[in-house]
Amino acid sequence: MIKPEIFRQYDIRGIVNEELNEESYYLIGKGFGTYLRNKGLKSIVLGGDARHSTPLFMNAFSKGALETGCDIIDLGIVPTPVLYFSIWKLQSDGGAMVTASHNPSQYNGCKLNLGLSSVYADELQKVLQIIQKGDFATGNGKLVKNNEIGNVYIDYIVNGIKLQRPVKVIVDGGNGVGGPYLTTILRLLGCEVIDMFCEPDGDFPNHHPDPTIAKNMEALSKAVVDNKYELGIGLDGDADRIGVIDEQGKLLLGDQILNILARDYLKHNPGKKIIADVKCSMNLFNDIKKYGGEPIMYKTGHANIKMFMKEMGVEFAGEMSGHIFLADRYLGFDDAIYVSCRFVEIVSQTHNPVSTFLADQPKLYNTPELHTNCPDEKKFEVVAKVCEEFQKEGYDVNDIDGARITFPDGWGLIRASNTTPVIVTRYEALTESRMNEIKNLIESKINKYL
Structure with missing residues (x-):
């Protein structure tokens, strides 16, 4: 059977071969497939990150889901935002992303989606309960592979970003799946790009794949200063979290990245609401007010915030952890590749260094x-x-x-x-x-x- 404790609040997460194996993913596929079939739905987009166990686990998930009568569109190894984009573009009923995000290499997991909404909390427990009861739907689903959607995603982002001038950026991909996408997009936009650790490698040999922690960004920080580049951007393992280094080598915290984006957003959308989680600085909440916006403090957690954005009809939200959500000119989910491009777009509008962007704020x-x-x-x-x-x-x-x-x-x-x-x-x-x-x-x- 399956260990109930791997079903966390927002996703499924566990240590490979101790808490998660092929049998686990076969059951997760059957459980999620049944969950969808019970709602009269049947199409699933499937993707996975660069961890060594991911291809086997994707196959096991597919096998389980196909046996419930669900159809699978297998994207192969892609960033989580590409999976979300695919759900929208291919009009799929659901999505499954085999990933442990920013966790160390011994972990894997799975993020489940119903449309563009996360399956989390009580809904994720329903999938577990289906597995525990063994009450699975049956059928013969079809499997198709789609290796083109990544290029469609790249074109979509490039067409939506307008730079005023080329920007000099160093990208630290953290050996996750997002680096090759972000560097490709930035170069297509005309940027000068140095890439670091952008080769996907499930061992994460250079540093832990979480760009919100200063020690993981030390090599990027040094490279930005040594090369006299304008900024550095770090991505986590599945590219839904962003980290930014300014030209002085200083790490911007998640709420500071959010603050810079918020000022730009409010310039074009005066008076709008912006959601930020309870961990964010009072500078952010005060600054949103100062720039004519309406700050809303909400619960931490990417799934919580996405749901609340929809309920409130809000276009822009973010949290301290580097998850940032833009439905303004974009699709509303947490996409660190797209957010990186929006940040670079702001940098391109001025010749002022990034370190000065929030220099007028009180020191806290x-x-x-x-x-x-x-x-x-x-x-x-x-x-x-x-x-x-x-x-x-x-x-x-x-x-x-x-x-x-x-x-x-x-x-x-x-x-x-x-x-x-x-x-x-x-x-x-x-x-x-x-x-x-x-x-x-x-x-x-x-x-x-x-």
Whole structure:
């Protein structure tokens, strides 16, 4: 049978040969195929990342799904955004992407889609329940291969981006699947491009494939400075997260990338709403207001945000983790390849260096995302108790996702991770000493309940 714990909040994720094997994917294919057939649907676009186990796992998924009567369009090895694009372009009922995203090489997983919406939370549990019951649909689906959609995707992006001048960019593909796509597109747009680690390699030999962490971007940072290039762009393993390095070699945080894009968006779309997750800086929320937009703070998680965007009719959203969603001039899903091009488009409109783009903002002191180990069965209870305590004491608490406690001169966040047994915290204030005071106050309450 299948291990229930691999069915996480947003996707399926586990260690190869310990938690996931060919049998697991055969059952996932049968489970998801049945899930679709129960809705009167049957077409699935299938793709996978560059991990060594991915081709075998894709075949096993196909076998299972075909036996439920679903038809499979096999794209081969592609970035996750190309899979999402294919669902839209080929008008497929669903999609399955065999990937572990930014996780280390020993992991694999699967992202499931119903149209362009993620199958997550309770809906993902329904797929697990179908597998556990063994109550599968039966039939004989058809398998076709489509090796052309990647070129269609590249043309679509190139046609939608207009650069004012060539930009000098270094791309760190993290040995994931996105590097060859992004470098091809940027060159077609006329950019001067140096590529680093753009050869897909499931061992991720150069660094962990997560561009939001500074140590993973050290080689890119050095290359940008040494070559006197305007910026560096890093992609994660499946190209749905972006990292940016400015011309001084400094890593921009996810909310800073979002902020630069937000200013440009509001220039063309005055008064519009922008969604950002609870981990983002108060500079971002204040800046959206300053530039005439309406900021909305929402839960962390790419699936949560995509669903909320649709409900609210919002065109632009993003989160600290580097997932950014544009339905303005694009299709609304998290695509780090497309977002990279939009960022380069902004750079092309000026000769000012990237390091000056947010130089007018107040200097704030903040921590990265901090993790405190806490068992899965206890973490939500600890967060709820801390949240309740702050509310009782009369603090300004936003409890949309854990508790974000706002003070006149800063804020602190406590939330339970949806994917790992940890409590996540982050702190920000006008001074370093105040940031540490807020941190100590919140941590003292967490420690009471751990």
